[in-house]
Amino acid sequence: MSQKIATREAYGDALKELGQVNENVVVLDADLSKSTKTAVFQKEFPERFFNMGIAEQNLMGTAAGFATSGKIPFASTFAMFATGRAFEIIRNSICYPKLNVKVCATHAGITVGEDGASHQALEDLACMRAIPNMTVINPADAVSAKKAVFAMADFNGPVYARFGRAAVPTIYDEDMKFEIGKGIQVKEGKDVSIIATGIMVSLALEASKILKSEGIDSRVIDIHTIKPIDKDLIIKAAKETGAIVTAEEHNIIGGLGSAVAEVLVENHPVSMKRVGTMDTFGESGKPNDLMKKYGLTGENIVKAVKEVLNQK
Incomplete structure (x- = not known):
């Protein structure tokens, strides 16, 4: 294990790289782009980035609309708001019609730290795995997080991916193979x-x-x-x-x-x-x-x- 990098940092970097090779990728955020690191994509592709404001249900509904138009939307906010506040829209507007939306939530788990219990999503994996048609991903480090983003883009269907706030040790080498559904x-x-x-x-x-x-x-x-x-x-x-x-x-x-x-x-x-x-x-x-x-x-x-x- 080597240097510590937050998986949310890797997510932001991966979005930028993905955007360079896939013009169908669009990114949506709920006014947290600096924290979720989607601002990295926004800076590179401002015309493909959409700040939906503090309106998480609208964030997910708009992402569903993009998916019906052939785009690959990555919708981001904190895990508590993505899976809590927008649960119904994820269930009924994304998973029920099995739309190609990637719900990428950051700031999950107890390591959100000082933000406290209201922001520490400890139920998000349970909520998302209970919805039919949803794929649920939780990468271990920055390398696997980046590879997960590219794997999600190639995968057709709803995905929930969980990223963290805190820096964590890097476990894998760059040549690691990430395959959805394979431990x-x-x-x-x-x-x-x-x-x-x-x-x-x-x-x-x-x-x-x-x-x-x-x-x-x-x-x-x-x-x-x-x-x-x-x-x-x-x-x-x-x-x-x-x-x-x-x-x-x-x-x-x-x-x-x-x-x-x-x-x-x-x-x-x-x-x-x-x-x-x-x-x-x-x-x-x-x-x-x-x-x-x-x-x-x-x-x-x-x-x-x-x-x-x-x-x-």
Whole structure:
């Protein structure tokens, strides 16, 4: 793992690069372009950028209109407003007709920090994966975030992508392969599988190092696509290691942990523990302090691994 870059930064850079090679790409924002980093695209392609104001339902409805006209709209705002305030429009105007809209939300999770509970979307993955026709993506670092943007542009259909405010370690090399619906085994291991998404992938790798020093060989898997989830990779991990720990910067209800549990219980049940926020709202504070308070650390993953191994 090398330098730290926020996935929202990578999103902005990717939009600019994508705009240079695909003239059908248009970008819409809800008056947050400096924060969501869509301003990078706006500066390069002002005629293809649309500030819809603080009107998220209108943002999504207009994006749907662009999609019906053959454009590839990327609609951005904070995750709380995209999935909360505009849920009905995403459901009825984008997913029901299966329109080619990319809802790219930033400032998700507890690492929004000082903005507090009202802005810390910890339910967004659950909301979006419950809607028929929606694909849900949560990249782990800047490299995978940029590749996800290009993959979304090539994919025909509604997509929800989650990007973060805080800088996170870079895990992947530039030659990594990003395929929608396919997880990535980042590290081999035979005793237990740690299945993580988003910024928790780097913490899963940290936990794996701690576990190795204690004689526990842990596999680490990055599930960047929550829906459709990579069932084959999860079942393979369950069969080969016999124990699973999931890790997400999201409520343990409805997100990665729930999605993995659904796969396991229907196909190959094994002992499992979930690391995430425990059905609670966040609060204002420094991102690192909040991660510790709400149990989103490498140490918490290590603890969960030990608990699940005792059940194995």
